[in-house]
Amino acid sequence: MSSRETLFGIPAxxxxxxxxxxxxxxxxxxxxxxxxxxxxxxxxAIGLLLxxxxxxxxxxxxxxxxxxxxxxxxxxxxxIDADDITESNWNRMARAAIATLFPDDAAGVRDPDYREVxxxxxxxxxxxxxRDRVIANPELVGETLRITVQTADPFDQLAKxxxxxxxxxxxxxxxxxxxxxxDMLVEEGRIERRLNFWxxxxxxxxxxxxxxxxxxxxxxxxxxxxxxxxSFPMGIATAVYLEEFxxxxxxxxxxxxxxxxxxxVPSIVFGLLGLAVFLNFFxxxxxxxxxxxxxxxxxxxxxxxxxxxxxxxxxxPSIREGALGIGASPVQVMTHHVLPLAMPGILTGTIxxxxxxxxxxxxxxxxxxxxxxxDVPEDVFxxxxxxxxxxxxxxxxxxxxxxxRTAAAIMVLLGFLLFMNAAAIFLRARLERRW
Amino acid sequence: xxxxxxxxxxxxxxxxxxxxMAQAPRDSIWxxxxxxxxxxxxxxxxxxxxxxxxxxxxxxxGTGGGMRLFCGGIGLEYADITGASRAxxxxxxxxxxxxxxxxxxxxxxxxxGLSIAVSRNGTAFDVTRAQLFLALAxxxxxxxxxxxxxYTRWNQIDASLPNVEITVYGPPPTSGTRDAxxxxxxxxxxxxxxxxxxxxxxxxxxxxxxxxxxRTDGPFIEAGENDNLIVQTLNSNANAYGIxxxxxxxxxxxxxxxxxxxxxxxxxxxxxxxxxxxSRPLFFxxxxxxxxxxxxxxxxVELYTDEDTFGPDGFLTERGLVPLGDDARGRERNETVxxxxxxxxxxx
Numbered sequence: 001m002s003s004r005e006t007l008f009g010i011p012a013x014x015x016x017x018x019x020x021x022x023x024x025x026x027x028x029x030x031x032x033x034x035x036x037x038x039x040x041x042x043x044x045a046i047g048l049l050l051x052x053x054x055x056x057x058x059x060x061x062x063x064x065x066x067x068x069x070x071x072x073x074x075x076x077x078x079x080i081d082a083d084d085i086t087e088s089n090w091n092r093m094a095r096a097a098i099a100t101l102f103p104d105d106a107a108g109v110r111d112p113d114y115r116e117v118x119x120x121x122x123x124x125x126x127x128x129x130x131r132d133r134v135i136a137n138p139e140l141v142g143e144t145l146r147i148t149v150q151t152a153d154p155f156d157q158l159a160k161x162x163x164x165x166x167x168x169x170x171x172x173x174x175x176x177x178x179x180x181x182x183d184m185l186v187e188e189g190r191i192e193r194r195l196n197f198w199x200x201x202x203x204x205x206x207x208x209x210x211x212x213x214x215x216x217x218x219x220x221x222x223x224x225x226x227x228x229x230x231s232f233p234m235g236i237a238t239a240v241y242l243e244e245f246x247x248x249x250x251x252x253x254x255x256x257x258x259x260x261x262x263x264x265v266p267s268i269v270f271g272l273l274g275l276a277v278f279l280n281f282f283x284x285x286x287x288x289x290x291x292x293x294x295x296x297x298x299x300x301x302x303x304x305x306x307x308x309x310x311x312x313x314x315x316x317p318s319i320r321e322g323a324l325g326i327g328a329s330p331v332q333v334m335t336h337h338v339l340p341l342a343m344p345g346i347l348t349g350t351i352x353x354x355x356x357x358x359x360x361x362x363x364x365x366x367x368x369x370x371x372x373x374x375d376v377p378e379d380v381f382x383x384x385x386x387x388x389x390x391x392x393x394x395x396x397x398x399x400x401x402x403x404x405r406t407a408a409a410i411m412v413l414l415g416f417l418l419f420m421n422a423a424a425i426f427l428r429a430r431l432e433r434r435w
Numbered sequence: 436x437x438x439x440x441x442x443x444x445x446x447x448x449x450x451x452x453x454x455x456m457a458q459a460p461r462d463s464i465w466x467x468x469x470x471x472x473x474x475x476x477x478x479x480x481x482x483x484x485x486x487x488x489x490x491x492x493x494x495x496x497g498t499g500g501g502m503r504l505f506c507g508g509i510g511l512e513y514a515d516i517t518g519a520s521r522a523x524x525x526x527x528x529x530x531x532x533x534x535x536x537x538x539x540x541x542x543x544x545x546x547x548g549l550s551i552a553v554s555r556n557g558t559a560f561d562v563t564r565a566q567l568f569l570a571l572a573x574x575x576x577x578x579x580x581x582x583x584x585x586y587t588r589w590n591q592i593d594a595s596l597p598n599v600e601i602t603v604y605g606p607p608p609t610s611g612t613r614d615a616x617x618x619x620x621x622x623x624x625x626x627x628x629x630x631x632x633x634x635x636x637x638x639x640x641x642x643x644x645x646x647x648x649x650r651t652d653g654p655f656i657e658a659g660e661n662d663n664l665i666v667q668t669l670n671s672n673a674n675a676y677g678i679x680x681x682x683x684x685x686x687x688x689x690x691x692x693x694x695x696x697x698x699x700x701x702x703x704x705x706x707x708x709x710x711x712x713x714s715r716p717l718f719f720x721x722x723x724x725x726x727x728x729x730x731x732x733x734x735x736v737e738l739y740t741d742e743d744t745f746g747p748d749g750f751l752t753e754r755g756l757v758p759l760g761d762d763a764r765g766r767e768r769n770e771t772v773x774x775x776x777x778x779x780x781x782x783x
Contacts, residue, residue: 121485
């Protein structure tokens with residue numbers, strides 16, 4: 001038998017031929033290059049993501065702890081109004097309490113260097129705590145009250161090593177006298193680092209050490225709720241009609257093209273629409289989660305419609321035909337069979353749409369949700385911020401402490417996005433039926 | 436079943452929206468305006484709510500944007516207070532009065548230095564306003580003619596300046612900071628050039644335009660309303676210079692250093708006594724028709740002009756505000772408390 005067998009007269013390839021080997025190398029080389037290109041692209045993408053996360057974490061982690069100082073506040077009788085305890089001089093009592101921290105060389109209770117250990121926000125906390133506790137329990141007069149309060153931001157930065165002691169004094173936010181004071185407080189065991197739960201439980205505040213996300217979290221929750229209530233039923237109804245009932249003609253084609261286009265419209269356009277229509281024409285309240293939710297719903301609608309239509313398409317026609325065959329009406333086919341089977345896909349699309357809406361900033365800026373407000377919104381009509389706009393406000397603040405807090409707020413937002421996406425994956429994995 | 440639930444939900448949303456249209460009341464103060472005045476209004480708002488009042492809502496919209504919201508009309512859907520990093524313009528007054536907003540109290544809360552700063556790793560220098568004009572204007576006098584700005588390095592303007600490329604980050608035209616910079620630096624700086632004086636004889640409008648127009652060929656970069664963005668850019672580029680309010684320089688003195696203007700550094704003392712040439716007054720405006728209608732408005736503006744707030748030992752100075760003198764503070768407080776209307780444009 002010769003080495004060159006023939007099949008139907010076509011000569012078999014000669015694998016040993018150098019020209020053939022070159023061709024084969026080229027052929028395999030192409031596959032290899034494609035594979036390596038893919039791996040390189042993924043590595044690049046993951047690398048960039050890691051870079052982003054590392055840079056955010058390395059700035060933001062310090063905001064998850066907060067330096068506190070413990071004060072033994074004397075409730076001296078001299079500040080108490082014996083006739084009416086509510087009329088006592090709480091301001092002077094608070095100032096005297098803070099002065100108990102000061103070393104001997106202090107220039108009185110208003111010593112300009114030492115009083116900076118607490119911001120005006122911390123001072124207000126002490127005054128209000130003293131007032132509320134003593135009024136509730138007048139027997140405290142003559143005793144001392146132990147109060148723990150957040151130190152002012154420059155001292156917090158010093159404790160965290162963000163203010164470096166080796167920089168010359170005139171370039172530092174805290175001077176040498178204040179550093180000596182701080183070291184003394186540490187020695188007395190009055191300074192502590194605590195987990196910063198205030199970041200989640202406090203509302204926005206102009207003092208970084210007091211500021212928290214409670215208002216923004218509630219505002220975002222309200223806006224998402226409104227967004228869901230509008231876009232979910234509307235999206236499903238649209239998709240069901242287009243997919244199952246609509247006649248195929250130029251009108252529905254036009255609608256379909258427009259829905260796909262809508263999904264690609266930049267979000268700021270929706271914000272402008274919200275400003276022009278919802279605020280200026282309908283006169284809805286500015287900065288309210290209601291309007292935020294309505295604008296976000298416009299953005300989320302196309303996502304939900306497209307996801308729902310895909311989910312409906314994935315339900316096998318045999319199920320529709322079977323149901324129709326045993327006498328179900330089209331509405332029964334839809335509500336009893338097709339929609340329940342498509343629901344996991346619909347929910348996945350909805351959650352992803354809502355996650356997008358949660359992180360959206362531009363439209364909220366235009367309707368005034370970047371406002372400074374220290375109350376938690378009570379309902380969807382109250383003025384409020386949302387998580388991304390809160391990040392925007394903090395980023396714009398001059399105080400140094402807001403730098404790490406901005407990054408920490410981004411981490412909280414990323415945490416929520418991760419949670420929502422995980423929920424979407426979970427729903428898809430657990431509930432989705434395959435045929 | 437499900438369809439019915441969806442129907443009910445949709446109806447509920449529609450009803451909710453309809454009811455919101457009917458009621459848009461507001462029981463809190465709404466303040467808008469300049470991003471430079473924002474930190475001060477914010478501080479007062481914080482104090483106001485710490486004292487147990489309803490938290491005011493304070494938005495930073497820029498001076499011009501604030502005036503539009505403020506001058507929209509009288510009623511709770513319009514702002515009560517607007518902050519401004521320059522005085523109200525005649526055109527804005529006309530907008531206000533065309534919408535019925537004629538009783539406005541103008542309050543100067545103090546001054547702010549416009550600082551020009553550079554990273555501690557860069558080179559600080561001493562510059563005159565004329566040199567700044569030559570560095571940043573679109574058209575400049577050059578060898579007896581007015582030509583498009585030829586300068587790309589500081590030392591081309593004057594040998595005393597460093598041999599560094601001109602890169603200056605500054606605020607956009609919507610910003611009051613920009614208006615102030617043009618007024619205090621560019622317009623002052625362009626005076627005294629023979630070429631411009633000659634032009635002003637022939638064509639005054641053109642001369643004025645040359646004094647005001649910033650260059651757009653690269654060395655001057657508009658960085659948006661966010662001053663922190665400029666601060667961060669300066670930290671990463673030692674050769675870049677930035678223009679922003681003094682409070683941002685004050686908070687970042689460890690990484691930034693000021694550029695001296697005509698030999699004077701921006702400091703609380705030099706801004707207050709006026710020896711630092713680039714300082715500007717800061718204002719807020721009160722819509723007097725809203726006093727007594729918006730709960731707490733009177734108390735809020737009284738708190739704003741309290742001695743403990745905008746006085747020399749007040750808490751606004753902690754944020755970098757340079758307070759007014761004693762007499763001026765007394766006058767502003769009196770006008771604020773009693774709601775004295777501004778009359779500057781009233782007779783025109």
